[in-house]
Amino acid sequence: MNDTVVVTSRSFSSGERDLVDTLDRAGLRVVRCPADHDLRTLQPHLAHAVGWIAGTGPVMAEHLQAAPALKVLARYGVGVDAVDLDAAAAGGVVVTNTPGANSEAVAEHTIALLMAALRSVAAGDAMVRRGDWSVIRGRQLSGSVVGVVGFGRVGRGTARQCAALGCDVLVHDPYLPEREIAEDGHTPVPLQRLRTACDVVALHAPGGAVLIDAAWLEDCRPSQLVVNTARADLVDEGAVAMALREGRLFGYAADSLQTEADQDGTSPLLAPDLRAQVTVTPHLGGQTTQAIDRMGEAAVADVLAVLSGRPAHHPVDLPVTARGKES
Template structure:
């Protein structure tokens, strides 16, 4: 068997022809629905030896359809969508692509920050309507930037914000304060960041709300919050209320809760449209990041199918 199933929509869509690379190695490829339609998977998975997977869930029920699967190569960093216990029980290796899109996400975060501070997209939209009224914003240099989550993306962001003349306050319970200090930044609590930071960047893992109603009881007036991580890190209703009251200057994110019904989000309210910027998961969408993620996933697949150890195992 030589079939490799692919459920990541952007795989091999950059500058590298990774499908040709897999073909040259002697494998056939089959793209399937990224949402994992069970009827389609029941037809394609039995003959598959490898799966290059996106973010949709891979459950025990789905794994039952893949008796010959040797590897699930996650096309991305997160692997919580894969039932690791069931995969291990079946002898299926799971890999990911750590760091492949970190720079791309960090750069988007910088862009969202500048847009929020200077109302760039709002002004551009107004000009198209022949409205040349001036919007006064805030400068980034000299700001206190609080980064919550000091992983790969958080570290790249800190360096970039520092280069732009910002003071960096970092909060991460899994990173020693001395390590943060050695990098030239200040280790602070989440509450200290809420109370003092001009700009807050959410880069933490998990799905618990960091920015909620309690955040705004003690937060700095006129704060800007950027969320390039997960929608669940904020209480969208609380953020919307803070924007309406003026407590929060602007909010920008690369994600939104209930994306299929995004029009119902309180952040989509017309009266705060000029204070909110939401992008459609652009974080990893650069040619370089797509190439790197795809090539890492491909190399993991080829290694395992050649009987070698995977490069980036997670189980």
């Protein structure tokens, strides 16, 4: 067999497992291509591809039309917003993802950001490097009330770890029965209550709607820390910057910013005067060796399953209308 698997994920097989070798031993030829999915670059490789392990770049109808032999598109990660699922269904392409592979890693990173912000880790490090050994008084996490918005895999992991560290955990998730949250040992609450009741609020909701806005910041505790390892668009960054300056919010920590695509540091949260109150990392949440291995293993397992005529382990539901067109 000399079938091609195109790989456009930057971190694929960069952990401890040699997953390229796994595909090689299965008789598949691995071709690495740019993560931006430039069609002109991909086209000659997609022409012979039976599998595609894709990162976050867009997968449009034009990409799929350029891959007439493609049987499986394995999204290396969870989100499939950038994939044209209608086109995939119409072309008979199985789409998969890797749910849960990096959930614990992101939950741990949430705790890392939370701790770093409460104890001024980044600011303290910068001070020492300047020769300044002044004391910054921080806050302890134990005994705090932590609000978790979104109780999926990552939200559950964050809630579990906060509870283990001695926090009272309140959870808001409008899509889950309150009974399910209570069975995990946490208190289900309306979103409004998190504004005034919580010392820390951890965001794990899907994007698309601003949660931390001017109204939230008018009501919340001045001692509140907001941690966002979900989507940048959950937060009004300008309103948060103003609240930090006015002493209406203790701090903000995040793994992404709305302006990151510009690469020019234009976010109001990156202003020099907010350096001690804002902690930001460049999408490090899922970047652990173990998570990279798990995502890669899941993607490879589904590619091999589909190419062998077996059902995928983590198929993505395709649009009914598209499936109808195919039939």
